[in-house]
Amino acid sequence: MGTILVIDDDDQLRQSFQKLLTQEGYRCIGAASGEAGLELLEVESPDLVILDMRLPGMNGLETFKQIHLLEPKLPVIIMTAYGTTETAIEATKMGAFDYVLKPFDIPDILKIIAQGLDAGKFMRSPVEMDMVPDGGFKEAIIGRSQPMQEVYKAIGRVSSTEATVLIRGESGTGKELGARAVYQHSLRKDKPFLVINCVAIPETLLESELFGYEKGAFTGAVHRRIGKIEQANGGTIFLDEIGDMPLSLQGKILRLLEERCVERLGGRETIPVNVRIIAATNRNLEEAISEGRFREDLYYRLKVVTIWLPPLRERPSDIPLLTDYFMARFSRQASVDNPGVTEETKALLSQQFWHGNVRELANTIHKALIFNRGTPLSPEDILRAIGQDVHPGGVEDMDDEKGIVQWVRKEMMNRHREDLFDAIMDRAASIVISETLKVTEGNRSQAAKLLGLSRPTLHSKIEKYHLKMKTSVSSD
Template structure:
């Protein structure tokens, strides 16, 4: 649940926001003027501010300027009518998270609000490095192995500078946590932190999302739009999965890094920006350069400071502390008793290779908690949770012979035989994705917020997948 402040002189609009957002489980406060909005922020800092531009007395922009002095990390969404689009753009340049044009669709507003709340959470949730599992907060880099201590030292050296940082590592190793730690220990820690996942945005939209566009740049561009990078001016931007970025957009990122300038889509005038770039990837960039899918000049530009996260199988001393950390944290979040780990469970944790790294370990602990019967987690329960029978678990046999996996392989082979040459991969992935999301919604009784947490994705991403797979859900969507 988040605390959201709505500032607008329109009483009916405030009432609509209260009704809509309380249904989403948020705590809503309202103010009817810029002056009362400032007072409300001073009284209790909200998680998000949604504010109109045109109000009697102090304008929204004037109020926003005062609020920025209180806390620059507070995400602010500006509301405006079509006639004041340029004013909204000015607000974005001042540091607003984004703006919405009146009239607007509720789904559009809810999606933007979820994005802004996530951005605010990432900027504020402190990342601790190497705490004891029982005392670790929700955001923590857990582990005291030699490899992790080298990571902590690298963060400490890179953070106070403005140098570009490239974070490398397999999927699920914690690259975003490292990026947040760099940001929080930097000289820009009081400025916004924006995460842009380069694979979550379709290639056809990525350029306009990153750099914005001018009116008339393409069909449907009825007004100027400020991009994500320009919105973060003065702050820090994490370009996640940069190794998957299309070549044409890589060229624009290179220009940003070299000249500190961007151009909106359809624009002619360069726009100077002051942003610190952190990039992350699980790709082999050297191989991508050799294949021509990643620019060599951008590769060398990114290699200023490189932090490489080891896979979990290379720091097995950290596995049990990480498991205990997830049990402690998740039991509180899910309001479930913490059953603890039996001695044989600790042995299993150390012997399993964790191909999905820390993310797989977290998901395993969460699933184990959900289906736990009130006794300490043992190796048999954990083996079932990771779909590996005890007699074929790591170190005890050949896991490839596991019955469930073999059955799945047979179903995949049958589907491939029946759909050879007919985009079989996408078909299988869509079937798997639909099944996974449907099961998560079933477990959480249709609660999208809980399902998104269960799946390890944001609520907007879950909503997009539900729409993509045409999953029929109940009306319970909080």
């Protein structure tokens, strides 16, 4: 799940992190000084560092510089108190991933950690193209079909150029993997790579996240913040889901592409930046343009080099290969022997439509593996994982529906309140989450994956519904 090194001289804070991060499924190691942290860095090769600015001996900024020198791609989150904000900003300019002000909220820090780990994974774990599954040890773009060969060629061609790249394709076709492959084969592969998901960040925050702001730019802007674009200077920025970017920001991105500069919010200074842009979207941009939701000028700027990822149904010959790959990968992740799949199962998998493309195939295999007891996956296992009734002839489980209808009616009879919808949804959500946690034996990371929720979201729902489950790793 990832090892996190916490460098802080406050014993209590390190212990709190230890407890929190272990509960979240991470491995946490601690160091009380910069010097001790640097030693651990070499021995333990952590995936992320959380670093306090105020340290005895070597100070936080100096420690950061050393870490950055040794491991330029390791994401470092700086913790700072009000007095040391300036040095934290200094560190972000030099490439620290982000900083948080003490005291911080747990969901906030968990979110930044998850983002940092993702960013680190993007930069550090190589994505191989067109390789034979090797037991699931490496992350790879799997596929031998003709349409995928075209994708590899396109990635190869654009990687060594400085061109802006637009990656298109339906949801779950591997656009994010494609973006990483472009970056990792590019001339900028040793420079930072930052990911901005344009839908995951609320519109009001996206602008300041990308462009940064000056002190006093708006209420709450108590100090200067460096935006991600400026932070990625010299490197690459991946604008994921660009089709969902608000119109107001599209103009600023166009300016960045044309003039290679940014302005922080509330700032007068024009700051030159040298970043390569990779963008991705599953939206129909042409339609968005005709509906006035996407700027045509930006579209033409972006689309010069477009890589299309084919939907899975157009390359069914890749499905057996992908199946073997995911079986190996997920078995290894769960530390179980790979039970394999039968030929009939492969045939069934190859016939499905896969609306959700590779992601849906992967999730289906993952689910089927969780319930598997060591025998090769059968077509029935797959159908159950897809959620179809395995009884011959029937497609929907009518009994389930009846049960839900009865439950809703009972709630309506009993409740004289005006929040029936929310009450029923909450109840359903709490059942779904607690059942999933039972299946994963309390492992929240695995549960979050199965449910398609981020860990912080799952965490907050567990709190909300008071689902106090014992986790397999926690001590309480």
